[in-house]
Amino acid sequence: MARPMKSNVQRKEKRRSPRRVALMPAEIFYPNQNQHLVCMVRDLSQDGALLDVPLAKQMPFVFWLRLDGETTLRFCTVAWRSDNYLGVEFTEQILDRQRNERWGEPAVVLAKPHTPA
Numbered sequence: 504m505a506r507p508m509k510s511n512v513q514r515k516e517k518r519r520s521p522r523r524v525a526l527m528p529a530e531i532f533y534p535n536q537n538q539h540l541v542c543m544v545r546d547l548s549q550d551g552a553l554l555d556v557p558l559a560k561q562m563p564f565v566f567w568l569r570l571d572g573e574t575t576l577r578f579c580t581v582a583w584r585s586d587n588y589l590g591v592e593f594t595e596q597i598l599d600r601q602r603n604e605r606w607g608e609p610a611v612v613l614a615k616p617h618t619p620a
Contacts, residue, residue, distance in 0.1 A: 522548040531556070532576065533566035544570065551582065551592040559589045 525547040531540040531554075540562075543555040547570075556562060562584070567576040568591070579591040 522546040522551075522553070525552070528571045529554070530569045531562070531566050532569070533563050545588075549593075551579075551590065554589040554591060555587060556589050557587060559584050559587050562589060565594070 523546060525544045527544045527547075529542050529544050531542055540556070542557075545553040545555050547553075552568070554568075562581065564581050566579055568579050569576050578594040580594050581589055582592050583590040
């Protein structure tokens with residue numbers, strides 16, 4: 504029996520922030536390891552990334568990622584994995600989102616200018 508052809512209609516994006524093609528090298532650092540692992544970032548958003556990683560199924564659930572040209576490390580949580588790819592969420596964004604969902608947006612406090620008496 505013939506299978507239905509896939510439609511060329513684009514599916515609605517379900518991510519919280521849009522991803523853009525990145526194609527940049529990065530390094531993975533994880534606890535209790537003295538060495539780092541080189542990977543390729545395939546796409547990137549404010550909240551996460553798609554990483555091309557050899558032996559992705561053997562990677563730990565959490566690790567630090569440093570993008571090429573950056574000095575800061577992003578703490579990552581694996582959202583899904585396949586043989587050679589990891590979908591990761593940047594943990595700080597996850598925590599901010601949960602905080603905002605629970606407590607609302609952070610309040611901005613504006614001080615009144617002090618006028619001497």
